[in-house]
Amino acid sequence: MKKALKKLMGLAGVAALAGSLATATVSAQEKTTVTLWTGGSDNVRMVFEELEKAFDNSSYGELYDLEVEFILSGSGAQGLRDRLVAATLAGETGTNYDIIELGADDIPSYTTDMTVDEMFVPVDTALVPNLERVDAQVAENAEYLAPYRGTTVVLAYDEERVENVPTTADELYTWIKENPGRFAYNTPGSGGAGSSFVVTAVYNFLDEAALTSSDEANMEQWDQGFALLEELHPFLYQSGGSTVYPNKNQGTLDLLIDQQVDMIPAWADMAISQINQGILPETTKIAQIDPGFTGSLNAFAIPTIGSNVEGAHAVMDFMLTDEAQQILLDNMAAIPLVDSSSFDSPNSSLLEGLDVTNFRRSSLGELGGLLNERWDNEIGTLQ
Structure with missing residues (x-):
């Protein structure tokens, strides 16, 4: 009954969207193309290929034909941000940059040389009825973003080498001290897992609301957290007699693979994919602690230089249907942003014990960069 009800709700959302777009007078025989730009690793590309097919075979596909332009990480190709900014500054219009995927905190990096309104179109929530299903917040520029998936950092550990898995942040810090050299986190500026470890250590001393705030006044309360990070420093993974912070998220995963450490913070989706x-x-398992590590939101935004604003809104709405959210969960262990209580996923056993309803979000805006900068100056330079 619940599945049937959700299906009816999803169909109602499609009907509402179609009604809102009636002025476009687009028939099934006169479909327009909407182009989505994104990037990442090859497994992400495969997920978007599946999402593209699902969109085109859905009710949304009766109005629009979705095409995904994918920029593969490490290919040497110019990044999406640089391409879009250059095209916008050049005054291009009517391009195929209809909709882009980005991190929920990434808009400031796109708008260093122009205003947000010059770069992005505000989301018309009337054209994205499924946004009402989303319980997610971003700190800045929310009116330009449609969040569609989340992920969170967890403890990844080898169950053959870790007997007592920490269940709280305090227990984790005690475990690190009692097992010197067996824990590592990457530099926060090189990857989100290390950044989450740092953010959690610092912001556990602040009110929970600070995790989704870009108020610079919060910086005055960072001292306790940085004192904790300094206290943990000598107990972390070492090489050549000195504490080493690996580069990038994969750096700590490689240490776990090589059994040089027993436990690390890692993105849930990366860990599950590599398992x-x-x-x-x-023997690799994942676990949450309480308070939990922070996660992040990925979102869609609509560039001003695109040519299919209505189609971009349709893509946003589709990505929040049960069908799309299930694809994301199944193929990349993405945390759904809609009620997923009825989902049945092959990742269920690996996610067992990970309560997605307690997904702890972090959206600090420009404070995230300032936090990393302070870490570089005060922690990264310790001997």
Whole structure:
């Protein structure tokens, strides 16, 4: 009954969207193309290929034909941000930059040389009825963003080498001290897992609301957290007699694979994907702590230089349907932003014990960069 009800709700949302777009007078025979730009690793590309097919086979596909332009990480190709900014500054119009995927905190990096209104179109929530299903907040520029997936950082550990898995932040810090050299986190500026470890250590001393605030006044309350990070420093992974902070999220995963450490903070989706691929051993497990590590939101935005604003809104709405959210959960262990209580996923066993309803979001805006800068100056330079 619940599934049927959700399906009816989803169909109602499609009907509402179609009604709102009636002025476009687009028939099934006169479909227009909407182009979505995104990037990342090859597994992300495959997920978007599946999402593209699902969109085109859905009711939304009766009005629009979705095409995904994917920029593969490490390919040497110019990044999406640089391409879009250059095209906008050049005054291009009517381009195929109809909709882009980005991190919920990424808009400031797109708008260093122009205003947000010059770069992005505000989201018309009337054209994205499924946004009402989303319980997610971003700190800045919310009117330009449609969040569609989340992920969170968890503890990844080898169950054969860790007997008592920490369940709280305080227990984790005690475990690190009692097991010197067996824990590592990457530099916060090189990857989100290390950044989450730092943010959590600092912001556990602040009110929870600070995690989704860009108020610079919060910087005055960072001292306790940085004192904790300094206290933990000598107990972390070492090489050549000195504490080493790996580079990038994969750097700590590689240490876990090579059994040089027993426990790390890692993105849930990265850990699950590498367990499924056999890169991480089957003995790798993930766990949450309380208060939990922070996560992030990925979102869609509509550039002003695109040519299909209505189609971009349709893509946003589709990505929040049960069908799309299930694809994201199944294929990249993305945390759904809609009620997923009825979802049945092959990742369920790996996610067992990970309560997605307690997904702890972090959206600090420009404070995130300032936090990383302070870490570089005060923690990264410690001997």
